Amino acid sequence: MFRPFAAALLLAAPALAQEAAPPAKPPRLIVAIAVDQFSADVFAEYRQHFTGGLARLANGVVFPSGYQSHAATETCPGHSTILTGSRPARSGIIANDWVDLKTARADKTVYCSEDERVPGSSSSSYTVSPWHLKVPTLGERMKAAAPATRVVAVAGKDRAAVMMSGQNPDQAWWWGGKGFVSYVGRAEPSAVTRANAAVTAGIAQAQPARDLPAFCRSRDVAVPVGGGKTVGTGRFARAAGETGKFRASPEFDAAIVALAAEMRAEMKLGEGAATDLLIVGASASDYIGHTYGTEGTEMCLQMAALDRTLGTFFETLDATGIDYQVVLTADHGGHDLPERHNMHGITEAARVDAGFSAKQIGEPIARKLGISGQLLWGGNFGDMWVDPKVTGGKRKRAMTEIARALAAHRQVQAVLTREEILATPGPKGPPETWTLLQRARASYVEGRSGDFVVALKPRITPISDGSKGSTATHGSFWDYDRRVPILFWRKGLTGFEQPMSVETVDILPTLAATIGLKVPADEIDGRCLDLDAGPGTTCPAP
Structure with missing residues (x-):
């Protein structure tokens, strides 16, 4: 797409031979990559087929069972854990958006990356800001310790760039619908x-269907999702000017990664007096997963293309001679569409019942108790809020009725109340062993989270109609949404694999140790992961 990166985009980068001893000096550049909706399951499924950048990382230090350990497995909270070392309960980022019934503005929904203090702001038309992020990022800590550090973020979504770069990055750019945009007033x-200019020209050109690699052919099966719509056989052909299809295709990640390479070159990241940080939020896998699911030709082609794109990116970095450290992970996993699960014998997979929502659960209860207005707010899972104007005995009765109605729904696994979540200590130990209450506690912020947190049963997709918009999604308490790979690579670092579970909050202290940055243990939730394959350690002494 760009010079000279663009000329090499179709090439795959081989995995480099690695030396026995870990590097002794801090890297000059840290490259932190988040692949949106890259589950541990998808990584394992395609790992044998990688030959480019993902193959290089898969031969580095591999933690295949990384956890976005909290319950709210969405984009904003997931990205907020990666470079803060903090779970959502500490970072304040409980979801992509939440309801604030006490606000005076008409739009009661708050977007995670907006500053609602700006006049006229709404959750759909907002001024992008890190206002809601309550903890410092790695970049902020690096700058505080070494002001010469530069922090640059490039992503497909504003919330990815914002939550990983934090306050006052040197540059932060994300896709704005027709091109890459930044904070108001940024040159x-x-x-x-x-x-x-390159993206505009590219979108203006029609794209033919992509060739299907041999390992993708078994996935070439049409799956009906209702309304005459099928998914599973797409190859990313699009007409000229189809911006939506550009975003849900490998073209999107190619543009994001290419811009990251160009920004590195223009700002000479990794060539200064201090270690720099380059953040890349590759968002196409998420749009593809939502649109087509995770098991068709669409995701197969996406994984092959992302592997090539990252391979070329790393080759470009190699050519500079800069000593760089890479970490790659994901903000959450993903759940394939239930229709394809049913075809494979997973008969309990289903779509949520049409009409199941907070509003519709609350309406008959409000009538019964003589409560005017909307009583219960939220969706059909996750946080739900009771109107704060309902008080006293009437509120107590409403809470009891709501909890009973939610728990009675055939697709609900658990209804957790504010009181029992707050009474649960912060979770410790292996994240796969946490109870549902502990998972909810890791996402819960008093005064922001709901009066109830609702968990749907495993394999229930909270989209009732797959023929309109998204066919599949994420956001559950379950491990298919919580488990993600965490991959580290650096030239000279001996690769190994640690199959035991770790967390994405462990990334910040691990990278901090690599550059000798001290982070007080009581300020974060994560721990340093030892990247030394032998008896030595890359972590500081306790």
């Missing part, structure tokens, strides 16, 4: 100007 670097 556009020449790399972004070139990127936007």
